[in-house]
Amino acid sequence: MPVTAADLALAQRLADAAGAAIRPLFRQAFAQELKADRSPVTEADRAAEAAMRRLLDAEAPGDGVVGEEYGEKPGITGRRWVLDPIDGTRSFIAGRAIFGTLVALLDGDWPVLGVIDQPISRERWLGAAGRPTLFNGAAVRTRTCPQLEGALLATTSPHLFAGDEVDGYRRLAAAASAGDLRQGPVYGGDCYNYGLLASGHLDLICEAGLKLHDFAALVPVVEGAGGRMCDWQGDPLTAASEGQVLAIGDAARTDDVLEALHG
Known part of the structure; x- marks a missing residue:
């Protein structure tokens, strides 16, 4: 409908x-x-x-x-x-x-x-x-991101990742910052980050442990601005998704992001 x-x-x-x-x-x-x-x-x-x-x-x-x-x-x-x-x-x-x-x-x-x-x-x-x-x-529109290196990555808190998620996030953060985490992620922001990504101020958001009420509203906002929302396997987010969430401003970087995340 x-x-x-x-x-x-x-x-x-x-x-x-x-x-x-x-x-x-x-x-x-x-x-x-x-x-x-x-x-x-x-x-x-x-x-x-x-x-x-x-x-x-x-x-x-x-x-x-x-x-x-x-x-x-x-x-x-x-x-x-x-x-x-x-x-x-x-x-x-x-x-x-x-x-x-x-x-x-x-x-x-x-x-x-x-x-x-x-x-x-x-x-x-x-x-x-x-x-x-x-x-x-x-x-509003998301911005282009020619390569993963130099992408501005955000997450609410690195402490919210558990188990193997920690390693995946660290690999992604290292790839985006070319190994220099002094140039690394933006912390804090919760849903506000996704609005900033939709408006072209951030390139990438990586989170885990989200519930349906945390991510459902984000999907139409990001995708309507030209970005992509998916889980850590690259699959679309639905009510059945388990809460590992990626927001990618430039959908052309999706394979790069998934490769870095999974090593």
């Missing part, structure tokens, strides 16, 4: 609702705690997701909903909205405006619409299948 103008408008209203819940709490006193997986959650996360769910209950009651904080609500349409109210909660807690709200629409298992919204700086990337990615209403 193609993405409609109504879907695009609803996705933006969802991001608006989340932002309205988040902004009053940014750099203010707020409740927070650790979840069972030891990741933090704040009252802003919960308030933002609750606001989005209320809007979906009113405007798309037949669609399913998957949210980081409140789980899954089954639907009857074959479509699911995937919500991450604050991707980068640690950055939010630290008062760093590099977190974002993620809104995705899945048709079956395929991400077909995505929003990355930074509610403090009011920066918004909107992507949808078959449409160019927009940044605050204007079309």
Whole structure:
């Protein structure tokens, strides 16, 4: 089913609702705690997701909903909205405006619409299948990258890789920096990095351990800007993907990236 103008408008209203819940709490006193997986959650996360769910209950009651904080609500349409109210909660807690709200629409298992919204700086990337990615209403494109050496690589944290993933990431980082890691990766940023890649400021992002709510919205944004999103085997990202994620601004570098990653 193609993405409609109504879907695009609803996705933006969802991001608006989340932002309205988040902004009053940014750099203010707020409740927070650790979840069972030891990741933090704040009252802003919960308030933002609750606001989005209320809007979906009113405007798309037949669609399913998957949210980081409140789980899954089954639907009857074959479509699911995937919500991450604050991707980068640690950055939010630290008062760093590099977190974002993620809104995705899945048709079956395929991400077909995505929003990355930074509610403090009011920066918004909107992507949808078959449409160019927009940044605050204007079309953006990834940049060309003639070779892997010299590519600007980002990841949220190297500490998030486990086991053999560590070696793969190190090989990729070394290839991009020609072995001189002083010229190496950009750290931090969570979903904000993917918006920067879509706008042509980064070349490559490598991450692991992501969940569906972490990556679903990123796919239409990056691919609508001319980039490629895939897993560490080069396969497209779907609801069944295991969370090893690559974003490649210049799709021509895909084989180089996979070769470096796997040695």
